[in-house]
Structure formats: structure tokens, C-alpha cells
Amino acid sequence: MTAEPRPMPSVFSGLSSKLIATIIGVILLVEVVVFLPSIANFRASWLDDRLRVGVVAARVLDAVPDVMALPRNLTDRLLNSAGADAIVYRREGQSQLIELADAKTPANVVTADMRQRDMLTLIMGAGNTLLGAGDRTLRIVGQGDADQSMVELLMPEGPLKRDLFDYSRDFFIISLIIASLTAVVLYVLFSVLFINPIRRLTENMIGYRQAPENATLIIAPSQRRDEIGIAERELAAMETDLFSMLRQRRHLADLGLAVAKINHDLRNTLTSAQLLSDQVATLDDPKVQRLAPRLVTTLDKAIGFAQSVLDYGRESAALPQPEPVNLKALLDDAAFDAGLAGHPSIAFSNDASADLMLNIDAGQFGRVFLNLLKNAREAMEAAGSKIAAPAVAVNVTSTAEGVTVAVSDNGPGLPPRARDNLFVAFDGSARAGGTGLGLAIARELTEAHGGKLRFVDRPLGARFELSLPASMRIS
Numbered sequence: 001m002t003a004e005p006r007p008m009p010s011v012f013s014g015l016s017s018k019l020i021a022t023i024i025g026v027i028l029l030v031e032v033v034v035f036l037p038s039i040a041n042f043r044a045s046w047l048d049d050r051l052r053v054g055v056v057a058a059r060v061l062d063a064v065p066d067v068m069a070l071p072r073n074l075t076d077r078l079l080n081s082a083g084a085d086a087i088v089y090r091r092e093g094q095s096q097l098i099e100l101a102d103a104k105t106p107a108n109v110v111t112a113d114m115r116q117r118d119m120l121t122l123i124m125g126a127g128n129t130l131l132g133a134g135d136r137t138l139r140i141v142g143q144g145d146a147d148q149s150m151v152e153l154l155m156p157e158g159p160l161k162r163d164l165f166d167y168s169r170d171f172f173i174i175s176l177i178i179a180s181l182t183a184v185v186l187y188v189l190f191s192v193l194f195i196n197p198i199r200r201l202t203e204n205m206i207g208y209r210q211a212p213e214n215a216t217l218i219i220a221p222s223q224r225r226d227e228i229g230i231a232e233r234e235l236a237a238m239e240t241d242l243f244s245m246l247r248q249r250r251h252l253a254d255l256g257l258a259v260a261k262i263n264h265d266l267r268n269t270l271t272s273a274q275l276l277s278d279q280v281a282t283l284d285d286p287k288v289q290r291l292a293p294r295l296v297t298t299l300d301k302a303i304g305f306a307q308s309v310l311d312y313g314r315e316s317a318a319l320p321q322p323e324p325v326n327l328k329a330l331l332d333d334a335a336f337d338a339g340l341a342g343h344p345s346i347a348f349s350n351d352a353s354a355d356l357m358l359n360i361d362a363g364q365f366g367r368v369f370l371n372l373l374k375n376a377r378e379a380m381e382a383a384g385s386k387i388a389a390p391a392v393a394v395n396v397t398s399t400a401e402g403v404t405v406a407v408s409d410n411g412p413g414l415p416p417r418a419r420d421n422l423f424v425a426f427d428g429s430a431r432a433g434g435t436g437l438g439l440a441i442a443r444e445l446t447e448a449h450g451g452k453l454r455f456v457d458r459p460l461g462a463r464f465e466l467s468l469p470a471s472m473r474i475s
């Protein structure tokens with residue numbers, strides 16, 4: 001367990017605070033969207049009420065031949081019932097006016113033309129009333145009850161402004177109550193349904209990662225059928241797998257350590273035996289001379305085996321260290337190490353482009369190619385003169401999808417025994433003296449780079465194809 005496990009998120013970065021902020025934000029937005037048309041409508045019906053009285057008054061005026069002759073207290077009552085300082089009635093170019101006895105000349109007049117009733121104008125009018133100075137005179141203009149007639153009322157804007165302000169305040173108090181109630185209900189619902197289960201998942205992951213060998217920390221999945229339920233079950237399965245894998249790995253590691261120790265001692269003992277056998281080989285006895293070389297090769301093989309098992313154990317943990325590598329040069333070096341370059345009977349060819357650069361671990365890929373080329377050489381040499389013109393070819397193709405390196409030979413092909421356990425460590429060998437590690441290591445190293453190594457069956461010889469993702473290519 002390398003990195004420190006991250007703690008749970010703080011109050012401000014957690015899901016709950018994001019949820020509360022989102023709920024409040026959305027409700028406020030909705031309130032604003034609802035508020036604007038509401039105050040516009042409130043103001044419009046307030047003005048309509050006044051206009052209606054104005055229209056009745058106008059009808060009276062219209063019926064009277066001489067307005068000036070009307071008794072003062074009657075006109076004042078009419079005006080008071082509409083809350084107006086003055087009423088003007090216009091029809092066919094003529095206008096009639098009644099006004100309060102003590103009417104002052106209106107200053108700072110703002111007009112509300114109720115013949116324009118589109119929402120935007122109404123909203124802007126309401127905004128103007130709410131935000132404007134309180135001492136203005138309001139001129140309400142509306143349609144009279146006859147065609148081509150018009151009624152105008154003059155009154156102080158103060159009462160409208162007050163009513164509108166009271167309405168807005170009530171609106172905000174009620175929406176605040178609704179918003180808080182909605183936020184609380186939504187928060188509780190979301191917490192119970194989503195946030196708490198997600199927190200449980202998160203806490204379990206953090207806790208389990210700290211002690212993956214503790215089976216009691218494996219999450220107990222709920223019966224939910226939704227995505228959270230699936231996540232819980234998948235997590236439980238993953239933790240169970242991890243738990244048994246870790247236990248298995250510990251056992252294997254213990255075993256491996258024991259094998260490595262035995263192997264190490266064995267190799268030392270074999271090396272002493274090799275020294276002895278070298279000395280024996282110098283004896284003149286013809287019988288010894290005949291047996292000694294076989295003894296030496298057998299010991300060589302045993303030491304080689306012990307060495308490669310040790311190497312395998314050491315190698316498995318190394319992470320790739322990618323660096324820019326010239327593929328052609330790397331392949332040529334591997335061919336040299338595999339004993340193919342300058343081989344007396346096997347022809348070797350490498351068609352990789354000289355300027356193809358890859359971002360890979362040179363050491364690890366050198367070993368991959370060495371194993372593939374060595375296998376080909378060993379198979380051809382074992383087949384001996386049965387093959388007419390033995391040849392090993394490396395073909396490199398570089399396309400948009402990626403880079404493919406194919407190592408093919410015209411040798412005997414894979415024996416059935418090798419085919420069954422190909423790429424399986426210690427099991428894949430069908431060759432005397434082979435450990436069966438070469439291909440297993442080659443595949444492991446290729447896959448650690450995100451690549452793939454596969455065997456391609458063909459009638460004559462063997463072909464191994466190694467493909468790497470295009471992202472590994474530098475040029």
C-alpha cells in the first residue's frame with residue numbers, strides 16, 4: 001500500500017454541501033422567475049381596479065352636459081372613490097376634466113399605459129414603481145368604455161408603491177418558508193437515498209485500503225437494485241477477491257522465498273561440482289574423457305536453470321522505465337545476444353526502419369526480443385539439416401493503430417506440448433533444458449507496456465507477433 005489513503009472530504013467539499021448549495025441556488029432561481037411576473041400582475045390588477053372606477057366616473061361625466069356645473073362635493077367623492085387627484089375623459093377629440101378642489105399641479109409624472117399589456121412592459125413598469133422615488137405622480141391611461149375613448153387618472157404613486165412593496169415582502173417571506181421547507185425535505189431525502197450510502201461506500205474503501213488483510217472490513221452490500229447497490233456488490237466482490245489474492249500472494253511469497261533459498265544453495269553446490277567436473281575432464285583416462293563432457297553440460301544446464309528461476313523471481317516486480325529507444329538497434333542487439341547475428345547456417349533479417357523510435361524500457365524489451373529470437377534459433381538448431389534454408393525474419397509495421405513486431409522463422413513450428421501451455425511459466429517448455437520461462441516473461445513485460453504478444457499459427461515455422469499501442473511511438 002504505497003500512497004497515504006485520502007481522508008473523507010471536508011464539510012465544504014463534500015457532497016452534502018454541494019447538494020445544499022445546488023438546492024438553494026435552484027430554488028432562488030425559480031423564485032426570481034416566479035417573482036417578476038407576479039409583481040407585474042399584482043401591479044396591473046391594482047391599476048386596473050383604479051381604472052375601472054375611473055371609467056365609471058367618466059361615464060357619469062359623459063352623461064353630464066356641463067361638468068363645471070356639477071356640485072363640488074360630488075366630484076370630490078367620485079375622485080376619492082378612485083383614489084385619484086384628477087380624472088380626464090377624452091372622446092372624439094374632446095376632453096373632460098374633473099379634479100380635486102385642492103389639486104396641485106402635478107410634478108414628476110410617470111405614466112402607466114394599461115393599453116400595453118405585454119409581460120415585459122408590465123415587469124418593467126413594476127420594477128420602475130418599486131425602485132423609483134416615492135413622491136412621483138402616477139398617470140394611469142386606459143381604454144374608456146366607448147370606442148376611441150380614453151380615460152386618464154392622476155394620483156400619487158405612493159399607495160401603489162407601498163402596496164407593491166408589501167406584496168413583495170409577503171412574497172419573499174412565503175417563498176423563504178417554501179424554499180427552506182423544500183430544501184430541508186430534499187436534503188433529508190437525498191441524504192437518506194444517496195449521500196449516506198455513498199459516504200458508506202467511500203468510508204469503506206478508505207478503511208479497507210488501510211487494512212486489506214482484514215476480512216471483517218469487507219463491505220456488506222444492501223439489497224438495493226440501483227447503481228449504488230451494484231457498486232456495493234461489485235466493491236464487496238472486489239474486496240473479497242483482493243483479500244484472497246493477498247493471502248495467496250503472501251503464501252506464494254513465502255514459498256518463493258524458500259525456493260530461492262534452496263535454489264541459491266543448490267546453485268553454489270552445483271558450481272562446486274562444476275569445478276570438480278572441469279578438473280575431472282583434464283584426467284587422461286579415456287573413459288573419463290568420454291563421460292566428462294556430458295557431466296559438464298548437465299551441470300551447466302542445472303546451473304542455468306537455477307539462475308533463470310532466481311532471475312524470474314527478482315524480475316517480476318520491476319516497473320517499466322520507458323525511454324526513447326531505437327527499435328532497429330534494439331532488435332539487432334537482441335539478435336546478436338541470441339547468437340543469430342552472423343550465425344553460420346541461419347539467415348537473419350530485420351526490416352525495422354532505422355528512424356523508428358519508441359518510448360519503452362530498453363532493458364525489458366531487449367529481453368523480450370532476446371527470448372523470441374533465442375527460441376527461434378534453438379528450434380532451428382534442434383531441427384538441424386531438416387530445414388533447407390533456415391531463416392529468421394523480423395518484420396516491423398508501424399501504422400496509425402500502433403507498432404507490430406513479428407518474429408517469424410521457417411523452422412519446425414511449435415511442438416504440441418509447447419502449444420498447450422504456451423506463455424505459462426515453468427509449464428511452457430517442450431525443449432530439453434528449457435525452463436519454460438522465456439515466453440512467459442516476454443508476455444508479462446509486453447503487457448506491462450500496454451502491448452500484446454501472441455503466437456500466430458502457420459503451416460511452416462512459428463511466428464510471434466508483438467503489438468504496441470501507437471502512443472509508445474515517438475517518431
Ligand SMILES: Nc1ncnc2c1ncn2[C@@H]1O[C@H](COP(=O)(O)OP(=O)(O)OP(=O)(O)O)[C@@H](O)[C@H]1O
Pocket residue numbers: 308371375376377379409411412413414415418423428429430431433434435436437438439440461462463
Ligand atoms: N520459434 C519457435 N519454434 C519452435 N518452437 C518454439 C519456438 N518458440 C518457442 N517454442 C517452443 O515453446 C516452448 C516454450 O518457450 P519458452 O521460451 O517459454 O521456454 P524455453 O525456451 O523452453 O525455456 P527458456 O526460454 O526459459 O530457456 C519452447 O520449449 C519451444 O518448444
Ligand SMILES: [Mg+2]
Pocket residue numbers: 371374375434437438439
Ligand atoms: Mg526460450
